[in-house]
Each structure stands twice: as structure tokens, then as C-alpha cells.
Amino acid sequence: MVETSLRHGRIFQTILYCIAFACFGTMSCQAKQKTEAPEANQEITAAEDQPSSMIDIPCFVYHRFGDNRYPSTNVTVPEFRSHLQYLKNEGYRVLTLGEAVKIISRQEPVSGKMACITVDDGYKSFLQGAMPLLREFGYKATLFVNTETVGAGDYLSWADLQKLMQEGIELGNHSHAHPYFLNTPEQERKAVFVSDVQKAQDLFEEHLGIQPEIFAYPYGEFDQIMEESLRSMGFIAAAAQNSGVLCESSNIYGIPRFPMAGSYASQQDFAEKVKMRAMRLNYKGPVKHLPGETNPPVLILKTNEEQLNISELQLFVQGGKGEIKSTGDGYIEIRALAPLQRRRTLYTLTARAKEGGHWLWFSHLWVRPEIKE
Numbered sequence: 001m002v003e004t005s006l007r008h009g010r011i012f013q014t015i016l017y018c019i020a021f022a023c024f025g026t027m028s029c030q031a032k033q034k035t036e037a038p039e040a041n042q043e044i045t046a047a048e049d050q051p052s053s054m055i056d057i058p059c060f061v062y063h064r065f066g067d068n069r070y071p072s073t074n075v076t077v078p079e080f081r082s083h084l085q086y087l088k089n090e091g092y093r094v095l096t097l098g099e100a101v102k103i104i105s106r107q108e109p110v111s112g113k114m115a116c117i118t119v120d121d122g123y124k125s126f127l128q129g130a131m132p133l134l135r136e137f138g139y140k141a142t143l144f145v146n147t148e149t150v151g152a153g154d155y156l157s158w159a160d161l162q163k164l165m166q167e168g169i170e171l172g173n174h175s176h177a178h179p180y181f182l183n184t185p186e187q188e189r190k191a192v193f194v195s196d197v198q199k200a201q202d203l204f205e206e207h208l209g210i211q212p213e214i215f216a217y218p219y220g221e222f223d224q225i226m227e228e229s230l231r232s233m234g235f236i237a238a239a240a241q242n243s244g245v246l247c248e249s250s251n252i253y254g255i256p257r258f259p260m261a262g263s264y265a266s267q268q269d270f271a272e273k274v275k276m277r278a279m280r281l282n283y284k285g286p287v288k289h290l291p292g293e294t295n296p297p298v299l300i301l302k303t304n305e306e307q308l309n310i311s312e313l314q315l316f317v318q319g320g321k322g323e324i325k326s327t328g329d330g331y332i333e334i335r336a337l338a339p340l341q342r343r344r345t346l347y348t349l350t351a352r353a354k355e356g357g358h359w360l361w362f363s364h365l366w367v368r369p370e371i372k373e
């Protein structure tokens, strides 16, 4: 009983952190903003405690390494080592985001336990703080680069990026100017977005001879216009910043990632997140991220009854309280009890899985672009 309460306490702390980071973590973007592991390519079977049709890949987003000037977006080098050591000890296969997407879409074989490391903004501290450890452990990562600042101040140069690419680091497009695209009026958003993202693609081509296939939304903010633009430009996937686990039914143009930084980046914090599983949900109707005139916004979802009991669902609303109501036709409605006051607000659902007792996680991001930060 005591252990159960403690675990609930830890999970709640994790939720608070992930919610807090949605505000503070992305501010950095604004600032510009023992056992032996299996061999990497050995035959690995699907996770033993769930059907092979279910794939869970927890993805993490980092920003800075060993750079204590920005504690809310930084992990210390010893903390990052402890994360990699945990993955090795527990036999995880570490993937780039491009590899994870190919596994999810069944273009590559499913492995046992998998996790994905991504890094946003292309700061120099990635080369100095993270790369020596990634080399030591033999792990890859995906680096999302906003091209306007390459080579300036705190940012990696094109020569740095060339060398990283040769070492197996996957490069992704993080826009050119790292703007708040949702601040652009809806009727102009597609043109502004496509123009900026294409500018970054052109610079990748010019300096590195590549056209990245994956994208990460600045500040994690996106809508269907941006998703559809990326599809039509040929991107195979896009990463968001709301916490959660990539799974076989995820929207691969809004891949959730757990933020790792600040005072919640211990090995224990990391281990709890890496063991999370995706809560399988279906949205009713089109998926919206801008509340518009309906504030607080309502999300109508259908949970998977085989995965969880609805009565065990817990809802967390950033900066307030929320409620869950059953609609009687198999769907649930979730909403905040008061109008959302922040630019970004997450609705986060958690529950214990019926089988195996894992924690399940889902979050949905709402953005009010009229609120500036």
C-alpha cells in the first residue's frame, strides 16, 4: 500500500514536471529558443508482456548538456550518462526518430525494448556534452536544427553538423527562423510555414547535400495546416513536445516526446518515463489544437477497454482542474473546469494498464496564439 502511494506520488511529480516543461522548456527555443545489453543487430523478439501488434517507443527531447547557464533546459553530463547507462543495463535498443518511424510503420522489424533520443536547436553543448557519451555507448540520436542560427554564438556550425552526420547522427529540420507559426493568421499560415521550412531544406542541401525527412515543430506548436504542409512537402514524420509514447496508432506528424531537463532529469525520473506505455485513444471528429471560441475546450475520446478501466483514468490540466465525463456511447469528454489562460496547456491522462500494471500516458496540447510569450 505504501509502495503504491509512493509510486502514485512519483508519477504525479513526473506529470507536474512534464506540464511545467511545456512552458519553461520551450522558452529556450525562444532564447534564440547490471546486465550486458544485446548486440545492436541481434535478433530481438517483441516485448514479452504485450501483443506483438502493439509497439511502444518512448521518445525523449533534450536541449542542452552540461550548460548550467540554462538549468530549465539543461541536463548535466553525469545525468545524461545515467540515462544511457540505464538504457544499456536494461537492454534497450536506442533509435533515431527516423528509425522509430520506420519501425512504427513496419518498414523495419520490431525489436524488443526501444527508446528514441532527440535533441532540439543544435546547440554546441550537444557536441561537447552529449557526443562523447553517445560515442562511448555506441548510440545514435536525432538532432533537430533551426538553420538561421547555425554557426552563430552558442550554435553548432555547418562543419560541426557535417562531422556529426558522418558519425551517424540523424539531422532533422526544426524550421529556419524558429518562429511561432500559429501566430500567423490562418489564411496565410500554409504559405509562411512552407516558405520557412523550404528555406531550411535548401540550406541543408547547400551545406550538407541532404534533405531531412523529419521535422520538429518549434515550441511543439502545430495544427492540421502545418501537418498537411509537411506531408505534401515529403516529410515522413514530425515531432511535437507534448509528453507521451510513440505507438503503432500514433499520429506520426505529432510524435510525443518526454522532455528531459532541469531538476527532474535523474536516472529515476528517466527510468519512470522510459517504462511508460502509450494510452491508445481515438479522437472523435477532427483533431484541434486551438480552442477558438470554445474555452475551456472539450476533447472527445474513445479509450481502449482492453487496455484500461475508464474508472481509473486521471486527468491533469496544467494550471487548473479538469473533469472526465462519460458520454454513454463509449466516448469520454474531458475538459478544464475554467477557461485556459496560458499560451500552451496540456490535458494529460494517465491510468494503470489492465495487463502488466504499466503506467499509460497520453497528452493533448492546446495553444492560444493570441497569448504572447
Ligand SMILES: [Zn+2]
Pocket: 029, 033, 120, 121, 174, 178, 218, 219
Ligand atoms: Zn526549438
